[in-house]
Amino acid sequence: MSDNTAAAVPATVGVLGGGRMGAGIAHAFLIAGSRVTVVEVDAPAAEAAKERVESDLAKSLERGKIDGNLDVWTENFTVSVDHADFGDCELVVEAVPELWDLKVSSLQNVEANLREDAWLASNTSSLSIDGLAAELDRPERFCGMHFFNPVPASKLVEIVVGERTSQQLQDLTARWVAGIGKTPVTVKDAPGFASSRLGVALGLEAIRMVEEGVASPEDIDNAMALGYKHPVGPLALTDIVGLDVRLGIAEYLEKELGPRFAPPQLLRDMVERGELGKKSGKGFYDYS
Structure with a gap:
């Protein structure tokens, strides 16, 4: 494997985690021409990831969202439960839940199975790229690639650059993001980066406005969608992201940046009740 700066996308990409985000990342690289391997924790999760990615590809093709050959994409897509299957990948993107210890152990396990010239x-x-890099053997070959949910429809990838991220990786990542048909924005490592800090x-x-009875979720969302041209309102977006995910990011930002990011009690209560948004069938809206 060589550092090929001419490549629009890496020939071989690995994704750790085949949930909603990981499946979307796999989808993006597959339709751009990469061979993609998704690694999951066990066989049932791997099979679920396979079905998720292949189903999303088929639906996108049927709806005319993408052009291509489904058979070629599925031939270029594999799932596994073995980190060693990342050994031939030029790039691996970690997409596991936002838990510090899990992120660190996952990244270390992936790095141990990568070739020295892989990225x-x-x-x-939201988690610190510099903090994660400090736990790795090759921090110069590591950066943040923050994709947005749902990945196939989103046009943005936030590239997060740590103090030790190489300039070569910055350049390559911007090229790869453009190669999958999305727009890169590059930010220095800081709590919440740019997108999460503003979005949260x-x-x-x-x-808080719902909690205080200022307006209904529908009216708050319509105010932002119609008045400020947001494609989706902040409460509907919270349902898409997941209330538990939003809570975790808010708690981290509160610790790093202060009480202005303190989670409202309503958010804590909804997560406690299992009202996590679309994935649970109920959040600020009912999806049942």
Whole structure:
């Protein structure tokens, strides 16, 4: 394997985690021409990831969202439960839940199975890239690649650059993001980066407004969608992201940046009740 700066996308990509985000990342690289391997924790999770990715590809093709050959994509897609199957990948993107210890152990396990000239990225939406890099043997070959949900429809990838991220990786990552048909924005490592910091601030204030009885979720979302041209309102977006995910990011930002990011009690209560948004069938809206 060589550092091929001419490549629009890596020939071989690995994704650790085949949930909603990981499946979306796999989808993006597959339709751009990469061979993709998704590694999951066990066989049932791997099979679920396979079905998720192949189903999303088929639906996108049927709806005319993408052009291509489904058979070629599925031939270029494999699932596994073995980190050693990342050994031939030029790039691996970690997409596991936003838990510090899990992120660190996952990245270390992936790095131990990579070739020395491979690149590693985290899809974290808020955790410190410098902090994660400090736990790795090759921090210069590591950065953040923050994809947005749902990945196939989103046009943005936030590239997060740590103090030790190489300039070569910055350049390659921007090229790869363009190669999968998305727009890169590059930010230095800081709590919440740019997107999560701003998005969470808006989302938390919207939740406080519901908590205080200022307006209904529908009216708050319509105010932002119609008045500010947001494609989706902050409460509907919280349902898409997951209330548990939003809570975890808010708690981290509160610790790093202060009480302005303190999670509203309503958010805590909804997570406690299992009202996590679309994935649970109920959040600020009912999806049942």
